[in-house]
Amino acid sequence: MHTLVYKKLYYNKKFGQNFLKDKKIVKKIINFINPSCLDILVEIGPGLGALTEPICRIVDNLVLVEIDKNVLYFLEKEKYFHKLLIFNQDVMSFNFEKLSIIKKSMLRIFGNLPYNISVKLILYLIKFSNYIIDMNFMVQKEVANRFIAQPGSKMYGRLSIIMQCYYDIKLGFDVGANAFSPTPKVQSTFLQLIPKKIPLYPYNKINFLKEITFLSFTNRRKILKNSLLHIVNKKIFLNLGIDIYLRPEDLSVIQYCHIAHIFYLYKNKC
Structure with missing residues (x-):
């Protein structure tokens, strides 16, 4: 059996939640991120801990940013809960610069992002680029294709230009809809974004x-x-x-x- 099973699931549609459940995909993501015990890792939207739990086997402390209190209720019952530093707030108002200064280290950010905020969030994170090593995110496949689109293609547009100005983009792998619960109507891609040391535009x-x-x-x-x-x-x-x-x-x-x-x-x- 390759799926993670939860006794009770409470989905909040307004948060665009699709919880990752496929153990094979989880393992693939962890290998792709390749976390170290020395990293300051920040997970955005941990859901019910599909990535949180295996990451906590590697690190002693993990920062979580989660807006849904129902999700935090589930995490409180987990054995690794003592390793978590939790911020129960909207990630779009979270100050990553302040966290980096407090931790005296640059950040590695990851998460299975809700589709309804993924683009907005990634654009928001541009202003914190000087405090971020990399970001490893699950996004809608179409969005990932727009990120890397080249001039002359139908996918090339504003998002392609802005993303390529500020990030080096590495596509990881595609993820089918059945890896999530509830099942989304779109395919996903896991990718890595590395802020350019010298952006193409300030x-x-x-x-x-x-x-x-x-x-x-x-x-x-x-x-x-x-x-x-x-x-x-x-x-x-x-x-x-x-x-x-x-x-x-x-x-x-x-x-x-x-x-x-x-x-x-x-x-x-x-």
Whole structure:
């Protein structure tokens, strides 16, 4: 039998919970993360402990961020509970910088992320990149494919550009829907995100990159001449070697960084 069995399960739909139950997948994830007893590990959304328990066999202390008090009720009954430092709060308000400073170490973050917050959370974590070694997450397969999409492909877009600016992305393996309970309607991928030591665009100016990519991809059918010329001069495009008759999916990540920088300079002159 390769599934983890729980006597009682309480699913809260608003938290997008799909608990991991396949023991083979759990073992594969642990091998992929390759945790060390010296690591400061942070698990986001531990669920009913499918990953928490085997990680606690390796480390003496594990930080958990979990919003659902019902989940914490289950974890309180486990033998490894004394090893846990638990923050019962919304991860979108959690201060990873503060935790890193308290622990006097950079963090390794992992988790089987709820699909409804995965992208939002990963983008939120960008600002804590200087305090993170790596992040190992289960996400929707389609989202993982968007992360790594290259210029010219249908999947390439805002998310591809922003992710590739700030992270080195390593796809691990795909996970079928039957590995979870309740069973989701989508396939999943386990992956690793390593913050770039030198990002392609500064963290503190990310809003300019977000705005440029938003304007570009709001209507993918529009050429750059129609989507960006009202904020970036035609001559600047020529200086950057960018054809204004290209569509947004035709530009590289670096080219979007250059445009965002020009946009930043323009805004600061106004």
